Amino acid sequence: MYKILIVEDNSIITDFLINVISELYPKWSVYNADSYKKAIDIAMNQDIDLFILDYELNKDNLTENGFNLGIELKNIPKYKNTPMVFETSYPNHIFSIINELHCIYYLIKPYEKADIQHMLNKILNYNNLEKRFSIKDSFGINSYINDNDIIYVNTNRHTLEIFTTANSFLCMNYSLAQLIKESDILIQCHKSYAINPKFITNLDKTTYTVTLQFNDKVFSIPIGRKYKETLLRKMD
Structure with missing residues (x-):
């Protein structure tokens, strides 16, 4: 059973991601958080195998964005090598997330089901996620x-x-x-x-x-x- 955490404050996007992932991989567990704090709480209480993070997470508090959340998650020892995917509406953010957080995929909003499937295939091939158990x-x-x-x-x-x-x-x-x-x-x-x-x-x-x-x-x-x-x- 593989665990994905979606951190996104737009419920329409969250529901779309959950539906697509559940359709493609019905045995996976998909968690979601709409805030920085809730994301940290879930990450600490679960063993997440893949993070999907909204770069522009909190429009009212720019420090609580997906980029800073990614940094904080990477500082947790068990997530040092856990793959991260970022969503963003602004392509100029791509350079920083690739170079600073070494993310291996990003989704430019708006995206479609095929984009999500392509992303998951790449993650699976990159990290052998489909064959991995957290013991x-x-x-x-x-x-x-x-x-x-x-x-x-x-x-x-x-x-x-x-x-x-x-x-x-x-x-x-x-x-x-x-x-x-x-x-x-x-x-x-x-x-x-x-x-x-x-x-x-x-x-x-x-x-x-x-x-x-x-x-x-x-x-x-x-x-x-x-x-x-x-x-x-x-x-x-």
């Missing part, structure tokens, strides 16, 4: 994991242990069922395990085990009897 550990620290880098997942007493090509993580904000549902890759092979089939090197139908390997690391994972046929079908 929160027992200390409340967030890590971002790409779907394709997960080797296998094991659940034990409401805690997930996720083994990836780089490291292993204890995860407190996903259940095994939820992770499998949102992943395009993982296959459940046991009530407590899910695996990435690209790492399979052997499947033993007599001992009900599957062997996974990444470089010199080898993992032997049990196969539950009720999952055997499903696993075999998905591997065909």
Whole structure:
């Protein structure tokens, strides 16, 4: 589930953005804020994957604009590398937002559905957003994991242990069922395990085990009897 925060004080534009994004990506969560303060509150209480910010946010208080909001958000450690898209009615703002905030896309008002779709495609290709999970550990620290880098997942007493090509993580904000549902890759092979089939090197139908390997690391994972046929079908 990917989270987008739209910060825009024009409700018509906000509704248009929400409708288009929800139509294209119905599983995504879209939040909206019509003020600088509300945007910060949402950002602090959620883990946002993409910001869409109105450059001319507050006409009555020019310091509370999208540019300054972007700077403040970038100073929050978890959003240091989070992509930002800016909306503006004035093309002369583009230079500052690209150079100062390194935004990778901007929308010139008025824009259409095709512009939003093009923007989202570029963001997805740039940051692999569609394959990324925000994992929160027992200390409340967030890590971002790409779907394709997960080797296998094991659940034990409401805690997930996720083994990836780089490291292993204890995860407190996903259940095994939820992770499998949102992943395009993982296959459940046991009530407590899910695996990435690209790492399979052997499947033993007599001992009900599957062997996974990444470089010199080898993992032997049990196969539950009720999952055997499903696993075999998905591997065909």
